[in-house]
Amino acid sequence: MSAQGSVKGWPVTDKGEPATLIGALASNAAEVPTRIGFREREYGIWREWNWVQVLDDVLALAAGFEMLGLTPGRALTVVGDNRATIYFSMLAANVLRAFSSPVFPDVPVSEFQMYVRFGAPDIALAEDQEQVDKLLDLREKTGHPATIVYDDPRGMAAYTQTGLIALSEVQARGRARLKAEPGLAADLVARAQPEDIAVLLYSSGTTGTPKGIPLRHRNVVGGIANAKAGGYFKEGERLFAYLPTAWVGDFVFTLGAGTILRSTINIPERQETALHDLREVAPTFYLAAPRAWDNMLTRVQVGIADSTPLKRRLYEYFIPRAIDLERRRLKGQPITMGDRINDWLGNILIYAPIKDYLGLSHAERAYTGGEAMGEDTFLFFRALGIKLKQFYGQTETCALSAAQVEGSVQINTVGRAMPGVEVRIDDSGEILIRSASVFEGYADNPEATAEALTPDGWLRTGDAGYLEPDGDLVVLGRVSELVQTAGGDRFIPNFIENRLKFSPYIRNVAIVGADRDHLTAIICIDYEATGYWAEQRSISYSSYADLSQRSEVLDLIAGEIVKVNELQPAPLRIRRIVNLHKDFDADDGEITRTRKLRRKVIEKNYAVLVNALYDGSSTVMFDATISYEDGRQGSLRRDLNIREV
């Protein structure tokens, strides 16, 4: 054990726990010195750092970065994939009361400038030659960063530009300095304060220039304490660090929670080997975006489709039953002895091998968040026995606001507010959050800060939602998309539409109901899936239009509507539907090229239809104008059936 392991003197919270990431790191080195803190796969084997070694490396890097001129309150631009040394450097910046500002590695040079606006970054850490090239281009344009530190020396030998230095060299210099100045280590450990900025992240920037979001040690430590109190995080987890470092999820869930809760952070060899390495790690805590879970499900399904008959049949026997069982379990319906035996057998034959294959057999805590997740995917993984849960949070709240609790998991909610987090819905339907993890304002942007934070410390999330009677939070969408029925009930058409589109039979749908008494829907069936469904049942049809008006198909779609209606509050249930004779088409201007609905155009084109949906008639004659691809216009008269739900 080195001399630093016994160093104390970091700031603590009122509970006596370390109040900064650096304090947590130092306390790990002092109290669990031999526990493995980081593992990184390198040339096929895992290299390990225990907490003493982590602290040694971080302090050496800090001493080195200080020699390069990293001063308190300045940003260290970090760009690259997940690497242990990059994480160490991020902590080293914190040691010096500076902060890291991670940038997505795929940001092109032209956009890079947007991500170096705050904290006057003059030192940048690049993972490899590719990122160094970008930073050199950036320096040509803006004059900064003066110093570029690179982690991977491959391909760097020929570079003669000034201000280039290898990270190992920074560390070696720091180590020499630590040796020469005996009191330095103790001094470094005690520097960081809870009020210091721990990391500077950027908002997604879908609605303009990304805003800088500084998160302080206080926020991160507080948020993780909340999540721990709620049982969402545990001490001593095995984490898998594969998320982009510039995403709040990686900083808080991996580096932050890993350090504070003494977990082992496992870093894959490369992005391409992440799936393989995941299986070697078998993490106990796993966070992935809904899209990643969807991909995982697809991988399994493709593998099964290609599998041998016995294995495939077993899968096809057990999985639908497991999903059905999970659905009933979530609804609180009784489970029979037969179900249990079936589930036990299924686990041995199918679920456990699939979990093992995915590397999730030990994943006690599995999370998803960021956007809505399809029910099929959600139920599939829960049916396998992976207790997948949704969480809700913004970068502004360290992503730690609410999460589902085992026992009251519902697909349409994002769960309850974590302990220590207050959630309130204001009069306009916006979700407001107050918690220790809420940030203090955007970097150099008082107007945006004033907009986002109320004077008494509530964060305006910009999300619309409501609280269910049992305290579960339902997030509907962005406040800007909110509309009202004539009865004054607020809803977001897009939210309901997305939920309907999770059905394989519905390709497009437009919800009508703004300033009306109730909701109705114009539906475009999915020709392939519905056609296949019809063929299976010997229902004949000649075309899309013909198929869409079959009463069996209307029944099928009505059934899908009923399912979604179950999750809707009573006044916001869809009452009447009509199947359109064609799909919405970008050529007709009904959807954009990226398949987003153009509501105005639809309401104008189908005004006759909308009126019929509300006047109680059971069929409507519709003159459809058709624009051919050569620009000519034609017209077609159709009888469309309207169905009550």
Next chain:
Amino acid sequence: MFFRKAGISHTRYQDERQLWPLPIDRYAVVAVLVLMIAAPFLVDRLYVVSYLLPLIIWSTAALGLNFLMGGAGQIHLGYGAVIGIGAYTSVHMMRAGVPLEISMIGGGVLAAMVGIVFGATALRVKGLYLAMATLAMQYIVDFVIIQFPSISGGTQASLSVPPVTFLGFAVEGDKAPYYVALFICAIVTLFMLNVRRTSLGRALAAVREKDYAASIIGVDPFRYKLLAFWVSSFIGGLMGSVLAVCFYRAISPDQFHLDLSIQLVAMVIVGGLGSVLGVYFGVALILFAPIVLNQLIGAISEQFGLSITNDLRAHLPLMLYGGLIMGFLLIEPLGLAKIYGNIRNYFLVWPFRHSRQ
């Protein structure tokens, strides 16, 4: 279905190359070892003496032959003679008062020395011609043993093994010989499992695939072919001595004739060339299939009162036995080891068809 791979990671390359990387394989190996050690206390002595002991001894001997045939790709039709040399050498040494341990090694060394003389022909001839050369060895050795009364102890005579001790334990009764054989078997098995991971094993594999290609990449076929014959014959000689002490107790020339050689070759081929596990399967099939079939047919004919003539009753098991061997080799020319490997892979990638990452 039974195999779990999640969470297996290594911090050193040595760990990655271990013999059994999957925990379930290690459990299986330990379970089999424990069962073999406990067997004399669990089952009747008849089963130990007439089933388990021969299985162990012939498996070990077949491993020695497999080293040559599967490892180095050299055919040997005179392996029975090699075992005979070892048996006679060690029994003579023991009768002269040399301890068993040294006699075993002595038997192995002499067998190895005679073995490489004939093995040297492998440097010039291959395939069928090598088969003829080794067949010649079989006959020459048989001839020498029978014609020299000082070796065989006279015509029609058998040499009995004097009371001996192995590492301080008296080799007598039923259990002691079993454990001696098991001990030797374990050592030889470990050697065979590991030799493939050494430079010797890789050099032999190179010679096996193409000897002049091997010499181009710097592997001397002369040296490695002789080495293969030496090692293989040494194990054969050693097993001759184990066979004499633990199983036969008294040896006579007819125990080491051509049929033994052929049977060993059959064991290796049915089991799977180059496979350690396969050898055990092959030996079990060759040894037990006739017995099991015989009893099965006996039971069936009694049960259903079938009137089978004595001739047919004697020959039917043999016909089925032959059919069985042909059947297995038709299904999978690479032997029982490959069949086992296929089944294992089927479960290893469960519930998918391939290993996919």
